[in-house]
Amino acid sequence: MNQVVFVGRLVRQPELKELAENLCVVNNCIAVHRPLRNQHGEEVTDFIPFVVWNRLAEILVKYCDKGDQIALSGRMQSRKYENKEKQTVYVVECLVAGLTLIAGPVNKAKNMTTDLCEEETFTSEEAEEFQKVISALKNKAEEVKI
Secondary structure, eight states: OOOOOEEEEEOSSSOOOOEEEEEEEEEEEEEEEEEEEETOOOOEEEEEEEEEEEHHHHHHHHHTTTTTTEEEEEEEEEEEETTSOOOEEEEEEEEEEEEEEEESSSHHHHHHHHHHTTTOOOOOHHHHHHHHHHHHHHHHHHHOOO
């Protein structure tokens, strides 16, 4: 089973990227403290990259700021791409399925909870359709490179 939950602080101010009509994404990072300290007594922090799509991405941008404490749930995924220098880059990231603002201004948390309660749940068929759209966009991007 590939299911993860992270609680930590948002590393960068979230920025929405619109890729196509009805398709947007946020790529960011969450700083998560480990429950142990290093040999010098200092806290150890992991920086976990994550990706959020569409409505959840819009909610993240609208209600969350750099440094806010959030909880993310989703799954880990790996992928690779070729950068401008023609080098293959491998990425492991969290594909977010749910998010919660934990620490921030009270009015932000209240409004975000209201919006999240209005979210739809998606069937496995809808998730498969989403993956098909992503694959089609990746193929289109590869065609443009040639």
